[in-house]
Amino acid sequence: MSLSLVVFYLLGAVCLGGAVGVVVSRNVVHSALLLLVSLMGVAGLYLLLLAEFLALVQVLIYGGAITIIVLFVIMLTRVQEFRAMKDNPQWPLAVVAALAMFVLLAAAMIKGAPSETTRQSVSFEELGSSLFTQWAVPFEVASLVLLVALIGAIVIAREGGEE
Amino acid sequence: MSALETLLLVLAIFGVLTGLSVIVLSLIWLERKFLGRMQMRMGPMHVGPFGLLQPVADAVKLMAKEDLLSSLVDRVVYWVAPLAVFVPTFMIWVTIPVARDLVIRNLDMGLFYIIAFSVLSIVGLVTAGWASSNKYAVLGGFRAAAQLVSYEIPLILAVLGVAMLAQSMNLEEVVNSQSTVVYALVQPLGLVIFFIAGLAELGRTPFDIHPAESEVVGGPFVEYSGAHWAVFFLAEYINTFAIAALTVLLFLGGWLFPGISGDVSALGVLVFLVKTYLVILVVFWIRGTYPRLRIDQLMSLGWKVLVPLALVNVVITASYMFYGWSAWSLSLMSLAILGAAIWGLSKRMRTAPTPEYTVKLYVPAPEASNAG
Amino acid sequence: MLEDYFRQYGLIAIFTAIAVILPGSLLVVSWLLSFLRIRPSKPNDVKRSPYECGMELIGDRWPQFNFRYYMFAILFVVFDVETIFIYPWAVQFKQLGFFAFAEMLVFILILVIGWAYAWNHKALEWR
Numbered sequence A: 001m002s003l004s005l006v007v008f009y010l011l012g013a014v015c016l017g018g019a020v021g022v023v024v025s026r027n028v029v030h031s032a033l034l035l036l037v038s039l040m041g042v043a044g045l046y047l048l049l050l051a052e053f054l055a056l057v058q059v060l061i062y063g064g065a066i067t068i069i070v071l072f073v074i075m076l077t078r079v080q081e082f083r084a085m086k087d088n089p090q091w092p093l094a095v096v097a098a099l100a101m102f103v104l105l106a107a108a109m110i111k112g113a114p115s116e117t118t119r120q121s122v123s124f125e126e127l128g129s130s131l132f133t134q135w136a137v138p139f140e141v142a143s144l145v146l147l148v149a150l151i152g153a154i155v156i157a158r159e160g161g162e163e
Numbered sequence B: 001m002s003a004l005e006t007l008l009l010v011l012a013i014f015g016v017l018t019g020l021s022v023i024v025l026s027l028i029w030l031e032r033k034f035l036g037r038m039q040m041r042m043g044p045m046h047v048g049p050f051g052l053l054q055p056v057a058d059a060v061k062l063m064a065k066e067d068l069l070s071s072l073v074d075r076v077v078y079w080v081a082p083l084a085v086f087v088p089t090f091m092i093w094v095t096i097p098v099a100r101d102l103v104i105r106n107l108d109m110g111l112f113y114i115i116a117f118s119v120l121s122i123v124g125l126v127t128a129g130w131a132s133s134n135k136y137a138v139l140g141g142f143r144a145a146a147q148l149v150s151y152e153i154p155l156i157l158a159v160l161g162v163a164m165l166a167q168s169m170n171l172e173e174v175v176n177s178q179s180t181v182v183y184a185l186v187q188p189l190g191l192v193i194f195f196i197a198g199l200a201e202l203g204r205t206p207f208d209i210h211p212a213e214s215e216v217v218g219g220p221f222v223e224y225s226g227a228h229w230a231v232f233f234l235a236e237y238i239n240t241f242a243i244a245a246l247t248v249l250l251f252l253g254g255w256l257f258p259g260i261s262g263d264v265s266a267l268g269v270l271v272f273l274v275k276t277y278l279v280i281l282v283v284f285w286i287r288g289t290y291p292r293l294r295i296d297q298l299m300s301l302g303w304k305v306l307v308p309l310a311l312v313n314v315v316i317t318a319s320y321m322f323y324g325w326s327a328w329s330l331s332l333m334s335l336a337i338l339g340a341a342i343w344g345l346s347k348r349m350r351t352a353p354t355p356e357y358t359v360k361l362y363v364p365a366p367e368a369s370n371a372g
Numbered sequence C: 001m002l003e004d005y006f007r008q009y010g011l012i013a014i015f016t017a018i019a020v021i022l023p024g025s026l027l028v029v030s031w032l033l034s035f036l037r038i039r040p041s042k043p044n045d046v047k048r049s050p051y052e053c054g055m056e057l058i059g060d061r062w063p064q065f066n067f068r069y070y071m072f073a074i075l076f077v078v079f080d081v082e083t084i085f086i087y088p089w090a091v092q093f094k095q096l097g098f099f100a101f102a103e104m105l106v107f108i109l110i111l112v113i114g115w116a117y118a119w120n121h122k123a124l125e126w127r
Helices: A005-022 A028-048 A052-076 A091-111 A124-136 A136-161 B001-037 B054-065 B074-096 B110-132 B133-168 B171-176 B189-204 B226-251 B265-289 B293-323 B327-351 B367-369 C002-033 C067-090 C091-119
Strands: none
Touching: A005 A028, A005 A052, A028 A052, A028 B074, A028 B110, A052 A124, A052 B110, A052 B133, A124 A136, A124 C067, A124 C091, A136 C067, A136 C091, B001 B054, B001 B074, B001 B226, B001 C002, B054 B226, B054 C002, B054 C091, B074 B110, B074 B226, B074 C002, B110 B133, B110 B171, B110 B226, B133 B171, B133 B189, B133 B226, B133 B293, B133 C067, B171 B226, B189 B226, B189 B265, B189 B293, B189 B327, B226 B265, B226 C002, B265 C067, B293 B327, B293 C091, C067 C091
16 A cells, blocks of 8 residues: 555545534534534645645635634524534435435546546646636636625625614 | 655754744743833843843743633633644744755745645634633634734735745745845835734734733633643744744845855854844834724724735736836835825824724623523 | 655645644643642632633623624635635746736736725725
């Protein structure tokens, strides 16, 4: 077993362990912190796949920004009232959704399995040049999507704040 | 990895560890002494010559102090939170060079790496506040997150300006590209934005909204004592040094100095340390001079002044680089915009009315007060 | 080259481990000192009560979260994502030519529109 495979399993264990912890934990804030652990594991997996920039983006956006948002949302909902929450009536739906997702991902993985020998990194420069020439339109669309997200957030916040 | 390489690596890591501990101790002493002299006091005097051993005594005291744990504390998170603050601040030192080739690892994406990891410690502060189960701590945690998050954007954009000038995110290349002119002269606007945002990231006066003693009595750290608190303290000083070091590397030419050859590592380290300590003295000087900002002023400064200025900085730098304008044009534009911003701000500060405040008094619900 | 890459991040992993061990050992040593009776440990009810300016705890442990904190967090996420898009462009826009340059100007313009909208709707205000 090569070293990178060992690292892969370790990181996979971190991701899965964190994710299971998120679901199992009785305390929502603990769940949020375990989510952070899981997301860091994903960043490690990106590194293993030679996607350096993506890994750092994962740390910056998910590790930093998204975790803070999640913590804020939890604190917005007054955690102490949900401390002993044991069950959620929607769990059958969640099981179906999770299974569907699993089947979809598994199928995609089997169909498009990358060969192990042709592993190569896309340099940061190549990433930039393809993003700004070949993928120029999606790039601009992304900025519009972010604009919409921003405006949406502000509109919702105003409705919430002025009742 | 050869034996020699491993040995060098171990030495380098030990070097960073001892270097950082000595620096933290020196900074604690320097801050107390400097602030003392600024306020016409003597500062630490009794432990060792000039009170030099005071921080060591403090460290021993912190370790041997009773650990006061409030009964409501969430034990696990309470233990983890100081680590969550400390780890990112320590990790960025992987790629901060102190002289030419004197760095643990020169990452090609060094600048981005530093930015990505520095955001992580915010999570630690929020959870520290939450785990303490204390009103002041929770409020401090929220404030920390809101403030640090707001100043992260101008910080990222200011760093971006430097990356554009150097056409690289490798810190060593950034310094080497300043061999003719330091970026402080090319891009004064960037330096000012970076320094202000950096101060805010450190939570230092005038931006110490989250540990504000007179408002939230120490913020996220209220319930922390002894060794737990020492870890936060350590992280804060390492961070202060990191921001000063980054200011020096990005804008003040790092280990380069006219007339001193950068090839000799020892000289380079010396130049770098002198510059960094000078920047840190400015940080302490600001702490001894200015009062704390109000939180609404803080947020306005971040979002209404620094973010647009940082964007303008990026755009003018891009145009300057792209069209190859003459070397002094960017400095002039930068200075003009900086001047205009300062003029506008000072004018507004003189004329702006105090914002209306709606203070909501906390009235406990009847059942809640009984339960408590 | 690939080996170098993994060595680089292996190094960072080692560094992370040290970053955990260092403060961790500080905490553990301090905890061990309590067994040597160097660190006192005499808790009582007053010491174990949460700090509330010397009074008894009033109301909830956690204050009501104010929505405005959330607003700034959302703004941060949006701006953060936008700024990381600028990074790949920043280090090589000279080679990418005028098209990419104009493209980024449009991108920043859209960002500024969002920012102006936020200001106009008082989302940047601390209320």
